[in-house]
Amino acid sequence: MTAPSTAPAPPSRGGRWIQQWDPEDETFWKETGEKVAKRNLLFSVLSEHIGFSVWTLWSVLVLFMGPEYGLTPADKFLLTSMVTLVGAVVRVPYTFAVAIFGGRNWTIISASLLLVPTVAAFTVMKPGTSFDTFLLVGLLAGIGGGNFASSMTNINAFFPLRKKGWALGLNAGGGNIGVPVIQLIALAIIGASGGPRVLLGIYIPLILVAAVLAALFMDNIENVKNDTGAAKDAARDGHTWIMSFLYIGTFGSFIGYSFAFGQVLTNQFGRTPLEAAYVTFIGPLLGSLIRPVGGALADKYGGAKITLWNYVGMGAATAVLIAASMEKSLALFTVAFVVLFVLTGIGNGSTFKMIPGIFHTKALAKGLEGEAAAAYGRRLSGASMGLIGAVGALGGVGINLAFRQSFLSYGSGTGAFVAFLAFYAACFGVTWAVYLRRTAAQGQASTATEAKPQLSYAEV
Structure with a gap:
């Protein structure tokens, strides 16, 4: 198979456009695709990393805001909750912006x-x-x-299904690590x-560097077209909302x-801002590094x-936190x-790997094969990721509001x-009931075509 052309698309669109892209073709992937995909992954991670840093900026700024700022602890939790809320909501239009602009x-x-926010x-x-001004700027x-x-x-469009878990995990982990870095x-x-x-002042020039490097080294994929039908299909699919629920628990x-x-x-423990800052970065750092x-x-x-066993671990760690909180240890x-x-990071990686696998399984169940099945999976998984990411991020709003209350x-x-x-107990139950509970029973079913989709769900 010939290498993809990087010649520009028609002048009305402009920019660096790759007109042919088939990562599922192993020859194409080894000769051309892998190098291009990894280059785009690198600079995508950089931009996303800066984005995460700006998003979580206020988790750090509130530590600088002592009594002279006149904010109560409840004010600060409300402020960070609203920042998280906006970050969740804008994920939906940002998802579809890729297909519109490249x-x-x-x-x-x-x-x-x-x-702008910086x-x-x-x-x-x-x-x-x-406080109203801080809230607006936040x-x-x-x-x-x-x-x-x-x-x-x-990045989902650049990599083959067999590499998506690693690629999406690395992309997201590199972005997530913006949290501990700014801390x-x-x-x-x-x-x-x-x-x-x-x-x-440190971050303003870094933002400019990320934008310039994206312009110099990244590509658009021509066949990732704006597809409102995919968005509607993803929104109508029950797995989109089930995975959104599970992603609330992890991300x-x-x-x-x-x-x-x-x-x-x-x-709760009377730490000074400096004492708190000495340890707050450790959790997000390890959670980000472990995501791939x-x-x-x-x-x-x-x-x-x-994902199932990760929720067991998250539940156990939370039980220890309850005991430590009550004992003031x-x-x-x-x-x-x-x-x-750390467990949230592992769960973030495993849940996002499930998404393309689930929709690829559905494609096989419909009788699609080869590139047709891969294209169906890419179409719906790409559209669903924005919805899942948005709903999942709303969990951050809930956590801050729960702490406030x-x-x-x-x-x-x-x-x-x-x-x-x-x-977390509910997330465990949903994961088991939807993706694992019927695996053994279906594996013994007499009709192989009925067994295949359900068996595949256990491996997505």
């Missing part, structure tokens, strides 16, 4: 847009600014959360007695805890199986929280952790 073109645009925060970040930072959805949709930079700035404007936990961890340490491992494990053993609390972060009602986060434990 992956490269939208990466340039979305990276450049990050200047410059705005630089302008207003000082004592005496009203909402702007939510656009950084959208970069994940467009990046994942774009580490904040730690250094706080330790050096610097202010929040120093942090913001919703990751992003929610990333925003809340430092505030819980300062409010979760994807790779899912590639090898099946995403449904990894800072050491046990910190260790259990870090373990929980728990501190208002009980003066600690214990009540919130009890609610989270119940939710």
